[in-house]
Amino acid sequence: xxxxxxxxxxxxxxxxxxxRESLKAITITPGEELNxxxxxxxxTDLIGKPFGSKIGSRNGKGFIYxxxxxxxxxxxxxxxxxxxxxxxxxxxxxxxxxIRPGSVVIESGTGSGSFSHSVARTIGKSGKLHSFxxxxxxxxxxxxxxxxxxMSEYVTVSHRNVCKAGFDLEDVVDAxxxxxxxxxxxxxxxxxxxxxxxxTRICCFSPCAEQVLRTVSALxxxxxxxxxxxxxxxxxxxxxxYPPLKSVGTVAxxxxxxxxxxxxxxxxxxxxxxxxxxxxxxxxxxEMGGQEMDIFGESEHPHGQKRKAGEDREANGQSNTPQExxxxxxxxxxxxxxxxxxxxxxxxxxxxxxxxxxxxxxxSTGF
Amino acid sequence: MAxxxxxxxxxxxxxxxxxxxxxxxxxxxxxxxxxxxKVHDKPGRITLGKFGSFQQKELIGHPFGLSYxxxxxxxxxxxxxxxxxxxEDTSATNELINDGNFVQxxxxxxxxxxxxxxxxxxxxxxxxxxxxxxNYELKSEYSKEKYKKRKEAKFLQGFSILEPNMFNIxxxxxxxxxxxxxGIRADSLGQMMSFANIHPGARVLVVDDTGGLxxxxxxxxxxxxxxxxxxxxxxxxxxxxxxxxxxxxTTEADGTMTYLNWAEIEEEWAPVETYEPEEYRTHSQKAxxxxxxxxxxxxxxxxxxxxxxxxxxxxxxxxxxPFSIIERVEPYLAGSGSIVVxxxxxxxxxDVHQKLRAKPQFLxxxxxxxxxxxxxxxxxxTHPMMNMSGSGGYLLSAMKVYV
Numbered sequence: 214x215x216x217x218x219x220x221x222x223x224x225x226x227x228x229x230x231x232x233r234e235s236l237k238a239i240t241i242t243p244g245e246e247l248n249x250x251x252x253x254x255x256x257t258d259l260i261g262k263p264f265g266s267k268i269g270s271r272n273g274k275g276f277i278y279x280x281x282x283x284x285x286x287x288x289x290x291x292x293x294x295x296x297x298x299x300x301x302x303x304x305x306x307x308x309x310x311x312i313r314p315g316s317v318v319i320e321s322g323t324g325s326g327s328f329s330h331s332v333a334r335t336i337g338k339s340g341k342l343h344s345f346x347x348x349x350x351x352x353x354x355x356x357x358x359x360x361x362x363x364m365s366e367y368v369t370v371s372h373r374n375v376c377k378a379g380f381d382l383e384d385v386v387d388a389x390x391x392x393x394x395x396x397x398x399x400x401x402x403x404x405x406x407x408x409x410x411x412x413t414r415i416c417c418f419s420p421c422a423e424q425v426l427r428t429v430s431a432l433x434x435x436x437x438x439x440x441x442x443x444x445x446x447x448x449x450x451x452x453x454x455y456p457p458l459k460s461v462g463t464v465a466x467x468x469x470x471x472x473x474x475x476x477x478x479x480x481x482x483x484x485x486x487x488x489x490x491x492x493x494x495x496x497x498x499x500e501m502g503g504q505e506m507d508i509f510g511e512s513e514h515p516h517g518q519k520r521k522a523g524e525d526r527e528a529n530g531q532s533n534t535p536q537e538x539x540x541x542x543x544x545x546x547x548x549x550x551x552x553x554x555x556x557x558x559x560x561x562x563x564x565x566x567x568x569x570x571x572x573x574x575x576x577s578t579g580f
Numbered sequence: 581m582a583x584x585x586x587x588x589x590x591x592x593x594x595x596x597x598x599x600x601x602x603x604x605x606x607x608x609x610x611x612x613x614x615x616x617x618k619v620h621d622k623p624g625r626i627t628l629g630k631f632g633s634f635q636q637k638e639l640i641g642h643p644f645g646l647s648y649x650x651x652x653x654x655x656x657x658x659x660x661x662x663x664x665x666x667x668e669d670t671s672a673t674n675e676l677i678n679d680g681n682f683v684q685x686x687x688x689x690x691x692x693x694x695x696x697x698x699x700x701x702x703x704x705x706x707x708x709x710x711x712x713x714x715n716y717e718l719k720s721e722y723s724k725e726k727y728k729k730r731k732e733a734k735f736l737q738g739f740s741i742l743e744p745n746m747f748n749i750x751x752x753x754x755x756x757x758x759x760x761x762x763g764i765r766a767d768s769l770g771q772m773m774s775f776a777n778i779h780p781g782a783r784v785l786v787v788d789d790t791g792g793l794x795x796x797x798x799x800x801x802x803x804x805x806x807x808x809x810x811x812x813x814x815x816x817x818x819x820x821x822x823x824x825x826x827x828x829x830t831t832e833a834d835g836t837m838t839y840l841n842w843a844e845i846e847e848e849w850a851p852v853e854t855y856e857p858e859e860y861r862t863h864s865q866k867a868x869x870x871x872x873x874x875x876x877x878x879x880x881x882x883x884x885x886x887x888x889x890x891x892x893x894x895x896x897x898x899x900x901x902p903f904s905i906i907e908r909v910e911p912y913l914a915g916s917g918s919i920v921v922x923x924x925x926x927x928x929x930x931d932v933h934q935k936l937r938a939k940p941q942f943l944x945x946x947x948x949x950x951x952x953x954x955x956x957x958x959x960x961x962t963h964p965m966m967n968m969s970g971s972g973g974y975l976l977s978a979m980k981v982y983v
């Protein structure tokens with residue numbers, strides 16, 4: 214089954230790995246070319262390369278891996294003609310049925326041949342797989358495929374509706390696997406095919422609970438014992454793809470920083486306001502002919518100052534920004550909003566020595 | 581490799597369908613417990629405690645997988661397997677059922693006397709308990725069935741013999757002590773064999789700290805063709821107890837198996853040369869020297885075989901750090917070869933996964949977990965089993981490529 218040689222030869226089936234999600238099975242045919250997203254590969258260039266080689270595309274932009282086919286890789290690369298079984302189910306069924314080198318096994322239906330390849334691998338040349346498929350074209354395709362994969366010696370595919378015509382086998386098989394819409398119809402025939410002088414096993418694969426229950430009664434009626442049901446899955450663990458999470462310690466530091474900045478901002482605003490008032494006073498004085506104004510006195514009356522700061526902002530069209538520079542509102546306004554991201558605040562903190570930190574906080578608003 | 585040894589293996593011990601003298605057999609008792617023992621074709625009683633005792637040679641020649649009842653005088657009889665019966669739905673509930681000593685007037689002493697009375701079959705004792713049970717008729721049909729089953733688990737004189745396949749062996753070991761097999765559940769073991777593409781004729785490297793569970797599973801899948809080399813942490817040849825369960829004959833196992841330790845696989849290392857005198861004074865001295873030479877020669881051959889490389893798979897369930905294993909063995913793996921590592925700990929494997937991703941010669945590393953749920957499927961009584969293991973461990977798989 215498949216080439217066991219070290220190097221690839223003409224006529225070999227090779228699994229081409231583009232990415233983890235994109236695999237393709239090809240038969241090495243001199244003269245043919247394989248096209249990938251990032252370039253083309255001549256089949257002739259693969260001949261003589263060991264299985265498992267990395268091959269660059271002819272334009273030098275892409276690369277592929279050429280792998281030795283295994284039933285598992287084949288299952289990922291195979292052309293789907295039907296719904297197929299995947300490795301978790303296949304591995305479980307093969308081991309539960311006790312299939313091993315030399316086993317004689319029945320499988321129906323053949324479908325896309327996913328399960329057939331695993332059984333063929335395990336029973337080896339000393340075993341025998343009788344596969345049955347009721348769809349004519351699928352049966353022929355499977356026959357051709359199995360021949361190409363070097364399995365025909367011990368795998369036969371018959372075109373037959375086993376639910377109506379049975380298996381035409383008696384007292385010869387160790388294990389039966391039924392993947393049919395109505396497996397209960399094939400159970401009496403399966404009983405006939407199973408060896409009579411030893412304990413044997415049967416497994417029916419059904420997606421629906423109702424099918425399972427009908428199968429269970431049919432198995433019971435045919436005298437099968439120790440009937441049980443399994444459900445199995447393969448959970449792929451996503452390694453390393455979760456986002457690195459920050460410690461809340463960083464949040465605490467950020468909040469503390471914000472607190473310091475807010476206070477600095479407030480002081481700055483007071484100063485600026487005082488400056489403006491001073492300027493105003495100066496202008497007024499100039500208008501009124503050099504009359505002096507007590508600007509410092511006004512800065513000592515925060516309520517008056519507050520109103521002015523608010524008016525200033527309104528004038529700049531930013532009345533909707535949080536009023537967190539409101540120095541009189543008390544501690545409850547120190548909400549965990551370190552980034553208070555208004556252009557105004559940014560502009561103002563721009564004067565602080567730790568301006569880089571401040572930019573960082575304004576971008577991360579996802580708290 | 582595969583073609584070199586394509587002669588088919590159809591020896592009876594690989595068929596392993598019937599019990600022969602000297603075989604290891606796994607017995608399941610009515611209580612659900614297991615018993616693991618050897619049977620011989622000679623007189624001798626096997627005692628199963630309260631479930632009775634029987635003559636061991638009675639089993640020889642029987643197919644594996646049957647259930648028996650012990651009749652008398654150590655004789656056994658194949659028990660007709662019960663088929664399931666549809667139970668009638670009644671309106672009975674436990675509304676009026678009260679527990680207490682009055683429910684079962686049959687005392688422990690009376691039951692014990694009955695058990696010792698010759699000619700009284702265990703099924704009769706169970707029947708007596710049922711007829712005397714004050715609440716039995718109040719029970720629903722489902723409850724009656726459960727009561728009967730519970731009594732059978734306690735009083736039935738009999739046992740079942742399991743087929744000696746890896747699924748059953750692994751289930752037995754897992755139920756006995758999962759830690760001794762590093763938490764490998766039967767379905768995980770099956771997945772390992774699939775991921776590693778073990779098939780007749782394959783050349784497989786195994787690092788096994790599970791008492792031989794992996795070695796046995798690989799041997800079963802090789803079917804006498806191919807090669808299995810284990811790498812060990814000990815100076816002496818390894819012993820893998822689980823392999824005995826497969827009842828292979830020695831040539832089948834030894835012909836396929838070989839071993840080296842972690843020092844012996846290193847190409848730079850050479851064993852310390854032994855001192856040899858110029859002349860042998862005695863005959864035995866010469867014989868000892870020849871033995872030493874033969875041993876050295878054998879080791880050299882085993883090392884050459886390992887270094888020749890082109891191994892198809894590396895299968896690991898070890899107490900040692902997996903990356904340190906993969907790192908040392910990788911140069912000897914064939915292109916497109918499989919690497920499969922089992923661990924009961926996810927953390928161990930995610931660490932290895934990160935390390936493999938940084939190295940271009942490992943393709944498609946993936947960490948997976950097998951999930952399994954078993955159901956009781958009886959007419960009108962289908963439900964998941966009550967006691968199931970949460971995890972069968974984690975698997976890391978990858979492929980070796982040439983870059």
